[in-house]
Amino acid sequence: MNSFSAGLKSSFPLLKQGASTNIWFLFNFVVICRKAGEKIVFRRYLGLRSQKPMLKLLCVTAHPDDEAGAFGGTLLLYHDRGVETHVVCITAGTAARNRGTARSNEELAAMRRAELAASCKLLKVSQYEVLDYPDGKLNRTDLYQVVGDLTLRMRQIRPHVVLTFGPDGGLTGHVDHAMAGVFTTLAFEWAGRPDRYPEQLEQGLTPHRAQKLYYLTADFVLPDRRIIAPPTVTTRIEVGAERFEKKDEAFRQHLTQAPLFEKVKKNLGRHGGGVEMYHLAVTRDPREAKPETDLFEGVVEE
Numbered sequence: 001m002n003s004f005s006a007g008l009k010s011s012f013p014l015l016k017q018g019a020s021t022n023i024w025f026l027f028n029f030v031v032i033c034r035k036a037g038e039k040i041v042f043r044r045y046l047g048l049r050s051q052k053p054m055l056k057l058l059c060v061t062a063h064p065d066d067e068a069g070a071f072g073g074t075l076l077l078y079h080d081r082g083v084e085t086h087v088v089c090i091t092a093g094t095a096a097r098n099r100g101t102a103r104s105n106e107e108l109a110a111m112r113r114a115e116l117a118a119s120c121k122l123l124k125v126s127q128y129e130v131l132d133y134p135d136g137k138l139n140r141t142d143l144y145q146v147v148g149d150l151t152l153r154m155r156q157i158r159p160h161v162v163l164t165f166g167p168d169g170g171l172t173g174h175v176d177h178a179m180a181g182v183f184t185t186l187a188f189e190w191a192g193r194p195d196r197y198p199e200q201l202e203q204g205l206t207p208h209r210a211q212k213l214y215y216l217t218a219d220f221v222l223p224d225r226r227i228i229a230p231p232t233v234t235t236r237i238e239v240g241a242e243r244f245e246k247k248d249e250a251f252r253q254h255l256t257q258a259p260l261f262e263k264v265k266k267n268l269g270r271h272g273g274g275v276e277m278y279h280l281a282v283t284r285d286p287r288e289a290k291p292e293t294d295l296f297e298g299v300v301e302e
């Protein structure tokens, strides 16, 4: 007899009367616990604690501030839905025209890393990291090395869904955004293959196949920016006005970028700012394209 049933029997002598009374008692106990909103506590007593793994979302960006300006509403929404959210930012953003009070690249990098931390806190990001690749030069950076670093993160974090920019470079057409999309697409494919970066597997990691890869996109272009050919909108995420405000607040944590605040808010403010749009670029399991309103639609918890 385990200590839980022993405890029950000493508290409730009726239980000594046999199995049928036991079942009757447990049934009523479940009803009482449910009514009291203590279903989880009850399940824990019985050792039935859910073993379901948490769903995970990984967002790969190019610069501190992308996580807020580009993906902020989505990161918040999925946190609110119980998803573990991760951000990996490939550069520290030292090529920025707006540099706050920084007197050197090192100072700017430190400031922008701190700003990203403050933004991720507001967006309730579970875990974030800034890599150290050269801002403004990702198209001239060793592809195999960057993809290897992202493959490593995918094998460590093991996300179900991955977000990044498309090869158009997002609304701004920034070359670093475009390259973040290219690197992440390769890492998405290669993280699941044992013949890619096998040295990572010798250190105890195992291949990981994320289930869906999305590119950020929009159903409009910005007239005063570089010409882009955006990926088709397949997925519209309603983040709502409240999360849009929070996203704007997160963007404003990037104080070195203060001259951009109003412009970015105006650019993001279409559709009331409450919709973020994506292109479903890759799926682990073959499927037909169809319009979606949830990044985790069809995702298997494993």
Ligand SMILES: [Zn+2]
Residues within 6 Å of the ligand: 062, 063, 065, 066, 174, 177
């Ligand atoms: Zn950027």
